[in-house]
Amino acid sequence: SNMIKVAVVGGEGIGPEVTDQSHRILKWFSARRGIPVALREAQYGLIPYLATGKVLPDDTAEAMEEADAILWGATGGPETTEVPAAARKAGSLLSLRSKYDLYANLRPIVASPALADSAPLKASVLKDVDFIIIRELTSGIYFGEPRGIETLPDGQRRGFNTQQYTTSQVRRVARTAFELARTRKGRVCSVDKANVLETSVLWREEVTALHQAEFSDVELTHLYVDNAAMQIVRAPSQFDVMVTCNIFGDILSDCAAMASGSLGMLPSVSLGPPDRLGRRKALYEPVHGSAPDIAGKGIANPLGSILSVAMMLRITLNRPDDAALLEKAVDTALAAGARTADIAEPGTKRLSTQEMGDAVLNAL
Amino acid sequence: SNMIKVAVVGGEGIGPEVTDQSHRILKWFSARRGIPVALREAQYGLIPYLATGKVLPDDTAEAMEEADAILWGATGGPETTEVPAAARKAGSLLSLRSKYDLYANLRPIVASPALADSAPLKASVLKDVDFIIIRELTSGIYFGEPRGIETLPDGQRRGFNTQQYTTSQVRRVARTAFELARTRKGRVCSVDKANVLETSVLWREEVTALHQAEFSDVELTHLYVDNAAMQIVRAPSQFDVMVTCNIFGDILSDCAAMASGSLGMLPSVSLGPPDRLGRRKALYEPVHGSAPDIAGKGIANPLGSILSVAMMLRITLNRPDDAALLEKAVDTALAAGARTADIAEPGTKRLSTQEMGDAVLNAL
Ligand SMILES: CC(C)[C@H](C(=O)O)[C@@H](O)C(=O)O
Numbered sequence A, B: 001s002n003m004i005k006v007a008v009v010g011g012e013g014i015g016p017e018v019t020d021q022s023h024r025i026l027k028w029f030s031a032r033r034g035i036p037v038a039l040r041e042a043q044y045g046l047i048p049y050l051a052t053g054k055v056l057p058d059d060t061a062e063a064m065e066e067a068d069a070i071l072w073g074a075t076g077g078p079e080t081t082e083v084p085a086a087a088r089k090a091g092s093l094l095s096l097r098s099k100y101d102l103y104a105n106l107r108p109i110v111a112s113p114a115l116a117d118s119a120p121l122k123a124s125v126l127k128d129v130d131f132i133i134i135r136e137l138t139s140g141i142y143f144g145e146p147r148g149i150e151t152l153p154d155g156q157r158r159g160f161n162t163q164q165y166t167t168s169q170v171r172r173v174a175r176t177a178f179e180l181a182r183t184r185k186g187r188v189c190s191v192d193k194a195n196v197l198e199t200s201v202l203w204r205e206e207v208t209a210l211h212q213a214e215f216s217d218v219e220l221t222h223l224y225v226d227n228a229a230m231q232i233v234r235a236p237s238q239f240d241v242m243v244t245c246n247i248f249g250d251i252l253s254d255c256a257a258m259a260s261g262s263l264g265m266l267p268s269v270s271l272g273p274p275d276r277l278g279r280r281k282a283l284y285e286p287v288h289g290s291a292p293d294i295a296g297k298g299i300a301n302p303l304g305s306i307l308s309v310a311m312m313l314r315i316t317l318n319r320p321d322d323a324a325l326l327e328k329a330v331d332t333a334l335a336a337g338a339r340t341a342d343i344a345e346p347g348t349k350r351l352s353t354q355e356m357g358d359a360v361l362n363a364l
């Protein structure tokens, strides 16, 4: 069929609350803008665990397996300490990333002028900030073997992990970066620690080789990760597409988060390998986590999840105009003063999660 | 003898220029404040390499070996591409850190109110920023074995590195952090990635065990490294002492650098194990590198090196009042408008490296 299959999995903590709002928005686009999507809701976490013994029950696994796109909420937090570690791990986000080979994690950093007051960076520094960090997501030190904790002959313990990358693991994520740069400002900055790590030497050589072979029209620069962290704070507007390994991308994307005013604003997508038609399985999720401290209160910021739907419109649904329409509606709502608690100035009105969803829908 | 031995090694790039100024300041304290130091100057880099075949010639190695403290400038840069990699490596900063077992790298982050205008962070965010990052410096992924690049049966290459920590490696650097916190605001934040890495699980367990056994008067918190990167940008004034592994400390200290206005402002010290009297071999150096693009122009900021002398006064020379005197002189010079190019507002007067040294001396 020509229907595009989307699994909606709110998950745990504030995940279901924010996903409720992005789900509404997605239904609006489906109904009003004629987008052929088949939405299937599925549960994840403690509730299915108590009923089935699995945080990711078979029904949810099936929905995610057959989906072209997954709209994911969040996982983790205190409510789940009832789930034993092994059951947790079997259905974890890390295992899902690995299972669906979602190796390219795109995290856009866009500074909304409406939020300049609540950001820690100066407005002059935030001007024109609009870049995407592409984080390699299924290899590196997150998955490298051997790993563990051993006891040494003298009774001490030793923890060890393996950082590792192969030629093809580097090249495929670099390819995603170069292709994306062609649709943007044409610049890729690759980040590594090639002055110290062999993994980074290989990374830099393979990125450079792919660039020379197929993407010499794109501008390629390299930064050491320490310098990149500083440049992201000093002058984030210099970047277009940044590509880096799993752990560096984890750190740098949170370092960059503040340029957008709040972690609650940030969308993301994790992409698998392209099929023959260039379609890629995609998991869309806000960058924030399950935030157990505010879960259930209805005050979480749904914009990270809503902007993830904008990414879905652009990438999986191939509707760039609708993506821009949604992004503009978010801007309009913000410009009109709509603020959840995380982005509100002291003493100003705070919208609930639902009211922020309303504000975006009204602006559409 | 009771003389404290200091080796002065300017090194390469802007290293000699900035060290000339901190060296003058150190001599001022020695002469005017009666500090018993024996200063020995020694060369490092291309010049001794051309004469002796070693970037770190025997005379320099001897000076550093017998020194209580080393005032180090910088290493690296284009001028040294004439030195073959093996000769370079034998005398590298990494090998020196390892040789002298300088495992605790202290990087203070202090926001000078005089520089708030040139910092990318808002003045409200910079208020009361005064913390120290302690980076483990002789283990972790920088030194872990096995490491390398191998060719796989299918012709692909694979790069690999080993992150590793033992009980004693974690505990000794954590001890430095707890002891330092006792002389400050009494708070330690330990940074890891214990939700993913076994090395970090061990790190967290050992830090916690040492805390319970010997330092329960100190407040201990833990942050994941991605969250720490965000908090350093969002609200850096929340921290007192932060302790973390080698690679995370490398990234986080550069991420934090912008809170002080410029990398050129940042001092550091790397400490070895205490002897029976509690004295620790120490290498003092600015956080910035050799900056080959501006080397020889006499425009580099010497304050990172000068503030490293303040750290030397406080730690190796045990002269906290003199350390405070020097830090105050730097503040006075900045408050009076003294600016090198890296911290000058557009269109304002820029001092040379030497003139900045003069400005600090005049303020003493
Ligand atoms: C929860 C954690 C395992 C995860 C990661 O480090 O990948 C999170 O920080 C993220 O960035 O998605």
Ligand SMILES: CC(C)[C@H](C(=O)O)[C@@H](O)C(=O)O
Pocket: A195, A196, A226, B094, B250
């Ligand atoms: C030059 C490099 C090896 C070094 C490091 O990563 O340790 C530098 O970045 C530092 O922070 O001292």
